[in-house]
Amino acid sequence: MGLQPKGATVRGQILLGKDDIQAMAPRARRRLNGQRVSLISQDALSALNPCTTVGYQIAEVLMVHRGVAKQEAMARAVELLSLTGIPAPSERVNHYPHQFSGGMRQRALIAIALALEPELLIADEPTTALDATIKAQILTLLASLRERFGMSILLITHDMGAVARLADRVLVMYAGQAMEVGDVASVFARPEHPYTRALLESMPRLDKHGALLEAIPGTPPSPSEVAHGCPFQPRCAFAGDICREQMPPAVERSNGGHVACHFALREMNYA
Amino acid sequence: MLSLVHSNDSIKPRSEIPLLETSDLTKTYSIGGGMFYEPLQLQAVSGVSIRVEKGRTLGIVGESGCGKSTLSRMLAGLTPPTSGSILLDGCDVTGLPNAERKRVLRDVQMVFQSPYSSLNPRMRVAEIVREPLDVHMRSLSKKERDERALSILNRVGISREMARRYPHQLSGGQQQRVGIARALVSEVRLVICDEPVSALDVSVQAQVINLLRELQRSLGVAYIFVSHDLAVVANISDDIAVMYLGKVVEYGRAEDVLQRPRHPYTQALVDSANIPDPVLEKSRKPRILTGEIPRPTDPPSGCRFRTRCWMAQDRCAVEVPALVRRGNSPQAVACHFA
Amino acid sequence: MTEAVARAISALRLNRAVLAIALIVLAILVALAITGDALAPMDPAQQSLRARLKPPGFEGRTGIHWLGTDAVGRDILSLIVAGARPALLVSGLAVALAGFIGVLVGMFAGFRGGRMVDLLLYITNIQLAFPFFLLAVTIVGIVRPSVSLVVFVIALGCWVPFARIAYSETMQIVEQEYIEAVHVMRGTTFRILLRHVLPNILPNIIVLATFALGTAIVMESGLSFVGLGVPTRTPTWGKMLSEGRDYMQTAWWLTVFPGFAIFLLVLSINVCGERLRDITDPKLMGR
Amino acid sequence: QKTVARVALSGGLDRLDPIMSANGTDLVVMTQIYETLLKLDPKTGELKPHLAEAYRLKSPTVWEIKLRKGVKFHDGTPLTAADVKYTIERILNKDLASAHYSQLTTVSEVRVIDDYTVEIETKKPDPVLMRRMQPIGGSGRVFIVSKAYYEKHSPEELTNLPMGTGPYKLGKWEKGASLTLVKNDSYWGDAPDVDEGVFTFIPENSTRVNALLQNEVDVIQRLPIADVERVKKSSNAHVVASPNGLVHTLLLDSSKPPFNDLNVRKAFAHALDTEEMVEGLLGEYGRVLGVPMGPNVLQFDSSIKPYEHNPELSKKLLQGKTPIKLNTFTSDGRYVNDRDFYQVINEQLKQVGFEITPQTLEWGRFINMMQNRSGGPFYIIGWDFGEGDASKMNSFLQSSSALSVTQDPEYDRLVTMAGEETDEAKRTEIWKQVQKYVHDQYFVAAVWQASSLYGFSNKFDWVANFGENLALSEFKTVKQ
Amino acid sequence: MIRVFLRQSVLGLLVVLSALTVTFVLVRFSGDPTSIILPQEATEEQREVLRQQLGLNESLPAQYLTYLGNAAVGNFGRSYFDSEAVTSIVIRHLPNTLVLAGASLALACLFAIPLGVLAAVWRDGVIDRFVQVVAVTGASMPSFWVGLLLIQIFAVGLNLFPTYGTGSPAHLILPAITLAIYVFPSLARLTRSSMLEVLPQSYVMAARAKGMPEARVIGRTVLRNGMVPVLALLALEIGNLIGGAVLTETVFAWEGIGRLAITSIQRRDFPVVQGVVAYVAVGFVFVTMAAEIAIRLVNPKLRHK
Ligand SMILES: Nc1ncnc2c1ncn2[C@@H]1O[C@H](COP(=O)(O)OP(=O)(O)OP(=O)(O)O)[C@@H](O)[C@H]1O
Ligand SMILES: Nc1ncnc2c1ncn2[C@@H]1O[C@H](COP(=O)(O)OP(=O)(O)OP(=O)(O)O)[C@@H](O)[C@H]1O
Ligand SMILES: [Mg+2]
Ligand SMILES: [Mg+2]
Ligand code: NI
Numbered sequence A: 001m002g003l004q005p006k007g008a009t010v011r012g013q014i015l016l017g018k019d020d021i022q023a024m025a026p027r028a029r030r031r032l033n034g035q036r037v038s039l040i041s042q043d044a045l046s047a048l049n050p051c052t053t054v055g056y057q058i059a060e061v062l063m064v065h066r067g068v069a070k071q072e073a074m075a076r077a078v079e080l081l082s083l084t085g086i087p088a089p090s091e092r093v094n095h096y097p098h099q100f101s102g103g104m105r106q107r108a109l110i111a112i113a114l115a116l117e118p119e120l121l122i123a124d125e126p127t128t129a130l131d132a133t134i135k136a137q138i139l140t141l142l143a144s145l146r147e148r149f150g151m152s153i154l155l156i157t158h159d160m161g162a163v164a165r166l167a168d169r170v171l172v173m174y175a176g177q178a179m180e181v182g183d184v185a186s187v188f189a190r191p192e193h194p195y196t197r198a199l200l201e202s203m204p205r206l207d208k209h210g211a212l213l214e215a216i217p218g219t220p221p222s223p224s225e226v227a228h229g230c231p232f233q234p235r236c237a238f239a240g241d242i243c244r245e246q247m248p249p250a251v252e253r254s255n256g257g258h259v260a261c262h263f264a265l266r267e268m269n270y271a
Numbered sequence B: 001m002l003s004l005v006h007s008n009d010s011i012k013p014r015s016e017i018p019l020l021e022t023s024d025l026t027k028t029y030s031i032g033g034g035m036f037y038e039p040l041q042l043q044a045v046s047g048v049s050i051r052v053e054k055g056r057t058l059g060i061v062g063e064s065g066c067g068k069s070t071l072s073r074m075l076a077g078l079t080p081p082t083s084g085s086i087l088l089d090g091c092d093v094t095g096l097p098n099a100e101r102k103r104v105l106r107d108v109q110m111v112f113q114s115p116y117s118s119l120n121p122r123m124r125v126a127e128i129v130r131e132p133l134d135v136h137m138r139s140l141s142k143k144e145r146d147e148r149a150l151s152i153l154n155r156v157g158i159s160r161e162m163a164r165r166y167p168h169q170l171s172g173g174q175q176q177r178v179g180i181a182r183a184l185v186s187e188v189r190l191v192i193c194d195e196p197v198s199a200l201d202v203s204v205q206a207q208v209i210n211l212l213r214e215l216q217r218s219l220g221v222a223y224i225f226v227s228h229d230l231a232v233v234a235n236i237s238d239d240i241a242v243m244y245l246g247k248v249v250e251y252g253r254a255e256d257v258l259q260r261p262r263h264p265y266t267q268a269l270v271d272s273a274n275i276p277d278p279v280l281e282k283s284r285k286p287r288i289l290t291g292e293i294p295r296p297t298d299p300p301s302g303c304r305f306r307t308r309c310w311m312a313q314d315r316c317a318v319e320v321p322a323l324v325r326r327g328n329s330p331q332a333v334a335c336h337f338a
Numbered sequence C: 001m002t003e004a005v006a007r008a009i010s011a012l013r014l015n016r017a018v019l020a021i022a023l024i025v026l027a028i029l030v031a032l033a034i035t036g037d038a039l040a041p042m043d044p045a046q047q048s049l050r051a052r053l054k055p056p057g058f059e060g061r062t063g064i065h066w067l068g069t070d071a072v073g074r075d076i077l078s079l080i081v082a083g084a085r086p087a088l089l090v091s092g093l094a095v096a097l098a099g100f101i102g103v104l105v106g107m108f109a110g111f112r113g114g115r116m117v118d119l120l121l122y123i124t125n126i127q128l129a130f131p132f133f134l135l136a137v138t139i140v141g142i143v144r145p146s147v148s149l150v151v152f153v154i155a156l157g158c159w160v161p162f163a164r165i166a167y168s169e170t171m172q173i174v175e176q177e178y179i180e181a182v183h184v185m186r187g188t189t190f191r192i193l194l195r196h197v198l199p200n201i202l203p204n205i206i207v208l209a210t211f212a213l214g215t216a217i218v219m220e221s222g223l224s225f226v227g228l229g230v231p232t233r234t235p236t237w238g239k240m241l242s243e244g245r246d247y248m249q250t251a252w253w254l255t256v257f258p259g260f261a262i263f264l265l266v267l268s269i270n271v272c273g274e275r276l277r278d279i280t281d282p283k284l285m286g287r
Numbered sequence D: 001q002k003t004v005a006r007v008a009l010s011g012g013l014d015r016l017d018p019i020m021s022a023n024g025t026d027l028v029v030m031t032q033i034y035e036t037l038l039k040l041d042p043k044t045g046e047l048k049p050h051l052a053e054a055y056r057l058k059s060p061t062v063w064e065i066k067l068r069k070g071v072k073f074h075d076g077t078p079l080t081a082a083d084v085k086y087t088i089e090r091i092l093n094k095d096l097a098s099a100h101y102s103q104l105t106t107v108s109e110v111r112v113i114d115d116y117t118v119e120i121e122t123k124k125p126d127p128v129l130m131r132r133m134q135p136i137g138g139s140g141r142v143f144i145v146s147k148a149y150y151e152k153h154s155p156e157e158l159t160n161l162p163m164g165t166g167p168y169k170l171g172k173w174e175k176g177a178s179l180t181l182v183k184n185d186s187y188w189g190d191a192p193d194v195d196e197g198v199f200t201f202i203p204e205n206s207t208r209v210n211a212l213l214q215n216e217v218d219v220i221q222r223l224p225i226a227d228v229e230r231v232k233k234s235s236n237a238h239v240v241a242s243p244n245g246l247v248h249t250l251l252l253d254s255s256k257p258p259f260n261d262l263n264v265r266k267a268f269a270h271a272l273d274t275e276e277m278v279e280g281l282l283g284e285y286g287r288v289l290g291v292p293m294g295p296n297v298l299q300f301d302s303s304i305k306p307y308e309h310n311p312e313l314s315k316k317l318l319q320g321k322t323p324i325k326l327n328t329f330t331s332d333g334r335y336v337n338d339r340d341f342y343q344v345i346n347e348q349l350k351q352v353g354f355e356i357t358p359q360t361l362e363w364g365r366f367i368n369m370m371q372n373r374s375g376g377p378f379y380i381i382g383w384d385f386g387e388g389d390a391s392k393m394n395s396f397l398q399s400s401s402a403l404s405v406t407q408d409p410e411y412d413r414l415v416t417m418a419g420e421e422t423d424e425a426k427r428t429e430i431w432k433q434v435q436k437y438v439h440d441q442y443f444v445a446a447v448w449q450a451s452s453l454y455g456f457s458n459k460f461d462w463v464a465n466f467g468e469n470l471a472l473s474e475f476k477t478v479k480q
Numbered sequence E: 001m002i003r004v005f006l007r008q009s010v011l012g013l014l015v016v017l018s019a020l021t022v023t024f025v026l027v028r029f030s031g032d033p034t035s036i037i038l039p040q041e042a043t044e045e046q047r048e049v050l051r052q053q054l055g056l057n058e059s060l061p062a063q064y065l066t067y068l069g070n071a072a073v074g075n076f077g078r079s080y081f082d083s084e085a086v087t088s089i090v091i092r093h094l095p096n097t098l099v100l101a102g103a104s105l106a107l108a109c110l111f112a113i114p115l116g117v118l119a120a121v122w123r124d125g126v127i128d129r130f131v132q133v134v135a136v137t138g139a140s141m142p143s144f145w146v147g148l149l150l151i152q153i154f155a156v157g158l159n160l161f162p163t164y165g166t167g168s169p170a171h172l173i174l175p176a177i178t179l180a181i182y183v184f185p186s187l188a189r190l191t192r193s194s195m196l197e198v199l200p201q202s203y204v205m206a207a208r209a210k211g212m213p214e215a216r217v218i219g220r221t222v223l224r225n226g227m228v229p230v231l232a233l234l235a236l237e238i239g240n241l242i243g244g245a246v247l248t249e250t251v252f253a254w255e256g257i258g259r260l261a262i263t264s265i266q267r268r269d270f271p272v273v274q275g276v277v278a279y280v281a282v283g284f285v286f287v288t289m290a291a292e293i294a295i296r297l298v299n300p301k302l303r304h305k
Helices: A026-035 A054-066 A070-083 A102-114 A132-149 A160-166 A184-189 A194-202 A241-245 B002-011 B068-075 B098-107 B125-136 B142-155 B172-184 B202-219 B230-236 B254-259 B264-272 B278-283 B314-318 C002-010 C012-039 C076-112 C115-129 C132-142 C147-175 C177-184 C189-225 C237-245 C253-280 D024-033 D081-092 D129-133 D147-152 D155-160 D205-213 D225-233 D262-271 D274-285 D311-318 D338-352 D363-372 D390-397 D409-420 D424-441 E002-028 E044-054 E060-072 E086-121 E126-140 E143-157 E169-198 E202-209 E214-252 E257-266 E270-298
Strands: A037-040 A120-124 A152-156 A169-174 A177-183 A250-252 A258-260 B020-031 B040-048 B057-062 B083-088 B108-111 B190-194 B222-227 B239-244 B247-253 C058-060 C063-065 D004-009 D038-040 D047-049 D052-059 D062-067 D107-114 D117-122 D168-174 D178-183 D196-201 D237-242 D247-252 D286-289 D325-331 D355-361 D378-383 D444-450 D452-457
Touching: A037 A102, A037 E202, A054 A070, A054 A102, A070 A102, A102 A132, A120 A132, A132 A152, A132 A160, A132 B264, A152 A160, A160 A184, A160 B278, A169 A184, A169 A194, A177 A184, A177 A194, A184 B278, A194 B202, B020 B068, B040 B068, B040 B247, B057 B068, B057 B230, B068 B190, B068 B222, B083 B098, B098 B108, B108 B172, B108 C177, B125 B142, B125 B172, B125 C177, B142 B172, B172 B190, B172 B202, B172 C177, B202 B222, B202 B230, B222 B230, B230 B254, B239 B254, B239 B264, B247 B254, B247 B264, C012 C076, C012 C253, C076 C115, C076 C147, C076 C189, C076 C237, C076 C253, C115 C147, C115 E002, C115 E214, C115 E270, C132 C147, C132 C189, C132 E002, C132 E214, C132 E257, C132 E270, C147 C177, C147 C189, C177 C189, C189 C237, C189 C253, C189 E126, C189 E143, C189 E214, C237 C253, C237 E143, C253 E126, C253 E143, D004 D024, D004 D205, D024 D168, D024 D178, D024 D196, D047 D052, D047 D129, D052 D129, D062 D081, D081 D107, D081 D117, D081 D147, D205 D225, D205 D452, D225 D237, D225 D274, D225 D452, D247 D338, D262 D311, D262 D338, D262 D444, D274 D286, D274 D338, D274 D444, D311 D338, D325 D338, D325 D363, D325 D378, D338 D355, D338 D378, D355 D363, D363 D378, D378 D390, D390 D409, D390 D424, D409 D424, E002 E060, E002 E270, E086 E126, E086 E169, E086 E214, E086 E257, E086 E270, E126 E169, E143 E169, E143 E214, E169 E214, E202 E214, E214 E257, E214 E270, E257 E270
Parallel strands: A037 A120, A120 A152, B057 B222, B057 B239, B108 B190, B190 B222, D004 D196, D325 D355
Antiparallel strands: A169 A177, A177 A258, A250 A258, B020 B040, B020 B083, B239 B247, C058 C063, D038 D047, D052 D062, D062 D117, D107 D117, D168 D178, D178 D196, D237 D452, D247 D378, D247 D444, D286 D444
């Protein structure tokens, strides 16, 4: 979204539809934010301005981008709040964020993100700070809104369950590198990257309760260590010499998608 | 409440005295208040009765703010309960004079949620782990104490070299190991783990859980394992207590509670836990609770869950359901319709 | 363009140079304070009515008065040298006293909490808001000025920030789980405060003490300026300033130099304080 | 066009009730509004009639005073004998705590003979009483107030609304900011040059001088010596000096150790180089005196010389004694360069072996300690000898006096004798004896007189005869 | 809000009471005032009469109670010197101090707040450096010295302003600058650090993500949230300002209560000293109360408590 802090260098290309975002003028890019792309940021508890009412924060988007009059914008804010499942929205618009519970704040953030009916909604860990029952509510809400607005969702999370629930395709990252990408069903059922597999197996599961977990040894690397080769190599059970020297190239997965591993786990490894 | 003790008895054979047993434990906080304010009363924990057998693990789950930490703090002797009793080896700790209580409670230690903030940033790892010995094993020489600290550190996988470091020079998982080592360095019998893995990276969580399980096997300590993550609790616990707004709503053997949850809240909780299986996840229709957790300063009358419950009826608003075994259920449930 | 200028100014080397100068100035002034007037070029008490109010560079019987002479012909430079001791001594003692009391009170308040603490906080709040210098002047003015009274009054004016920092930090630290851990291992309050709380608040206290020292020096010189400073054989810097006021038109060096001495001392202390703060403030770590 | 003189005083005004106030700046303003019965001749120092036409000693204890006719108060009522009686009796009313009470304690009765004749009876012969009926000097000024006016107003009102017979009357008084006097058109005497006087208050020396030089004011009181050169050099102002300023006395507390020992006093006095000190700090505006009184005093004995600077003698006198420790208290800003004087004195004392711990005190506390005799063992106090009589010395040397640190029966005996002697010649003789005695006893270690200095804009000029007494009515406008 | 008000009032009363007590005790043990009031030559007899009048012969507790009783109705007696009622003296001097404090606070805010904001927004930029340097330097200069230097340069040297006194706006300029220099550092730094605290908050990032123009982000989101502590400091700063005014007023012969306090102390005019301290204490209780309420009004979190 063009919000990197100073000092960050960005390489590569971001295409939205056919437009290259990197190449856009700052003004145009700003207009893009909210209109075509929206963000629900990681910590819902502090992403709302404590000094203005929730309603105004929603309305503000419409006022600035669409030039809608304040009254009208506030009315729309009420609609949006009710859309995200907040009870008594016409009262709630005039409340301040601290009067909202965590789940409600997350809903309010979603309402802001939806205000301009964007094509793409980036949800950065929308549920991590929330309780299990509320988390389920939000995921369901996101799913239903996706249908309703016909938008795409980019869900960023470490909750494999949430991915299973909501996502169609999945990209697994480790230390800033893409490890594996493919459609959810196949990646989860047959992970070809050792990291993906280890991750899935180390998660405690309700349906396999009591079983000893397959822990991934070692610790995640600190991003400042510039390592050669595959970043997962120090913790990988399958690593060979080549992994230390060379970052594996992405290769085609057997069921579609790509995987970046010298020893991608093919059928035969699942013996 | 008699029935409650009865129901507990049904879980474990009556014969031996449990390591820890609480009855009707309640904690009320007064919040706000000042020279001119009437303080608000907040029942963080309300009438909780649980028991932990030697060498076994009791898991406690519940949503944020339901009183898990308050309960663990009471059990660890950090917070005095407002009412109710805590029996350690059948001996009531709450009534004991200060010095005596301190001596008795030595057997109980704690592992904390935040690996970093549970270690003093200005002390070296070895010192941190040695400190419990400094406090109440003064009879040992410093050298002996050092040795013991290093040996337990070794057990949790911290090398001698790492023991010389400061906490911030360790990774989160290593820090949590240090926290575990500190809890186990003196002869303890019960370790209370308050969300010991929630602050850890997913890939490290499993290491710590496994470590705890392995240490239990070799040292024979009992755990009270608190978490909001049902899957994590399920993995490590023998028994599970499910809490909602300060009350235990379902209590029994882990497999009973997980596989055949009787309380509607437990059912919702089990349902809302996502399973990393896309086929299953996309096909199943989980039960989604409506509404939010009520404010603990003014909990709903009667059954505290009724505001979010799909089975709630008029009766629930009036009558507080007792935590008892109902019908043929092996576990105790606090619901009129279980 | 501005970017380039900014970079030039902010260049680490410049910062280092400033810090080095500050440290050198401070070291010199501390050395002067320790040795008393032994390092003064002339006897600061030596008067000469024939050489009164002479401008800087005047050559008198006993040598060149680099910074001129005052109304009774004393050498200003020597007086400034002699003034370093009272300036640092009084403010140092005051800050030490204030720090001790403030940290003690703050630590216990932060540990205990409760109603009395609310009251204490309120009082410190009012004291922070209250024009303390007015009260200081009143107290010293009504009672007779003496070293202990001035130290006491300045300490009274400086203790609040110590108490507040100690209080808020202690309160935060006591919430930390490593303190809980000590509770769980049944460690004593004494152990908690001394082994766990104090080492953690100490860096901030030291930083605060540095700044408080600067404030105390200014406060002391202010009291001296209105004639309520500590009695000393030769005038303190603040007193020199007030004595020089009558000659402002005719002998500017009487007011400019002692004031500059205060400024230099406080500035170098503050610069060192800034640096210390940068070092200890975890928010700025790794910057 | 009106001639306006803007005067900057060195301090603020307190109360303009001549019965109550003896504050120096108050007096400056009050002397323009109120008048006394008599005046001094600046040349001869003799008493001359003013509101009184004539006076005589009817019997050794009774003075008869004839009042001038045709004098009117500002409110138009004529001045009569009843006003004089009222004034003196009001001063003597103990409940009022008048500032001038102590000067009139010898009066036993005031009688109105007719509208223009008063008789004052004293308890015992008081030859100096009439000297206290003139406006110059310490606090003996008996300004005549209007009986009718005083009886009509409360004491608080009287402090704010002065009303007398003088050449000026109160225009406007903005407390703390300024006070305006306007010419009294129905004044009985000669009309003054200046139509209006505006008084402002600037205690800070240098700011006062700046105000003069920048033409913000026309006249400043207490021009600091340090700024004399500046004023002289400036194109728009000049210095007016009167040699009869305050007589500064360095009093030794001879009632207590260490100064109850004559040798110590002697050592002290000879340790000081008063000549150099006065020369250095006051220059041409100071003079060293041998006895504690001004040369304008009728009985002044010019044959007595100041103590000479003889540190060797001092050291010899102190030899064998344990070093004498002196906690000295100094005033700052009360007198001309007093702080510097103290510093020099302290240093000179150190040279002969006294151990000095100096401490600066505010004037109020200083006086307080002096009265309790708990202060330092020596003091500098300035006295106005404007009235021209030696009896002023009693204020600081007679044992019954509040500020006296001398308790000497011989002195007391001599001055009592002098006080009751009505024959001028004999009185003078006794006072000479007293002066010799005081000198020999070293009660006062040093005496110097500082000129009273004023800064005047070139628009005005004035001949300052009587030190501190600024007289607006005597200002002359200068044609430029 | 009412509760906050009540609480503040009770505690405020306590503060005023202690200020009164401290001055009473100090004054009562500092010697006999008759020697201050009466002329040098006064007799013991006269002194006794005066003591009677001042009520100094009563027992201490009785004197204390009378004193408190009088203070409660704003009667601090009369000045020893001009027998004017203390209250009217204080009231006469107060406007001058308020004008000076107001002018310098406005001046300081005018520079400190925008500079502080810019310093934070362009952290480590030229403005930031400049503010830092000025702040450290300013905080190290004794205000009375600054005053003396300003007089030396602008009044004496360049003859631009009058050197002393109260009155025209020209008189106000130098003391106001002096005092503004005195408060500028803390104000600028607080603004800066408070802005720095707000800038990395996620709601600022969220505002940008919403596509709000940068000016709106800084103006609405950052400033509003950052100004709360600055407002709180401003209240504290007023106290600081009056403290600084004591010296500044002395240097510039500004007829305010600071100078009144100093001159009264120097000539030991105790009723006036007591009056000044008491009134200033009352003033500060009100200022803190007002600040407390203002902060609550600005910050919705506290408003709903
Ligand atoms: N502003 C920044 N400056 C420097 N390093 C940064 C900055 N923001 C992020 N990083 C580093 O970049 C790496 C990736 O950060 P990022 O926030 O994308 O992680 P994440 O996958 O979202 O993690 P989380 O699950 O904790 O949200 C981290 O190591 C982080 O420390
Ligand atoms: N010291 C305290 N004073 C007042 N209220 C408290 C205190 N400690 C906890 N509470 C309240 O008691 C309730 C239970 O808190 P507790 O910390 O036990 O919850 P929890 O189940 O541990 O939640 P989480 O999962 O967030 O850790 C909460 O509503 C909390 O606000
Ligand atoms: Mg993230
Ligand atoms: Mg918790
Ligand atoms: Ni590819």
